Amino acid sequence: MGExxxxxxxxxxxxxxxxxxxxxxxxxxxxxxFDKQKDVVQALGPQRRSTLI
Structure with a gap:
């Protein structure tokens, strides 16, 4: 997953x-x-990185 x-x-x-x-x-x-899967981030709506939903 990188850094x-x-x-x-x-x-x-x-x-x-x-x-x-x-x-x-x-x-x-x-x-x-978070930076690469913008469609998923938008669909789930986290306000910041490392968000547990």
């Missing part, structure tokens, strides 16, 4: 741990490149 922004660098191991646990087995995580 990670600081918030994502902190969030990523936490998200990985959570999604590997049975309680969150049905959760799907999408990583969106």
């Amino acid at each position: 990670l922004v600081p918030d994502l660098r902190l969030q990523e191991p936490i998200i990985e741990k959570l999604t590997s646990s049975p309680e969150f087995s049905s959760v799907t995580v999408f990583k969106v490149a």
Whole structure:
């Protein structure tokens, strides 16, 4: 994914741990490149990078 922004660098191991646990087995995580996937960003409407929706 290239250079990670600081918030994502902190969030990523936490998200990985959570999604590997049975309680969150049905959760799907999408990583969106804020600068490159403008259509997805516009559709989801985050106001800043590293937004969890």
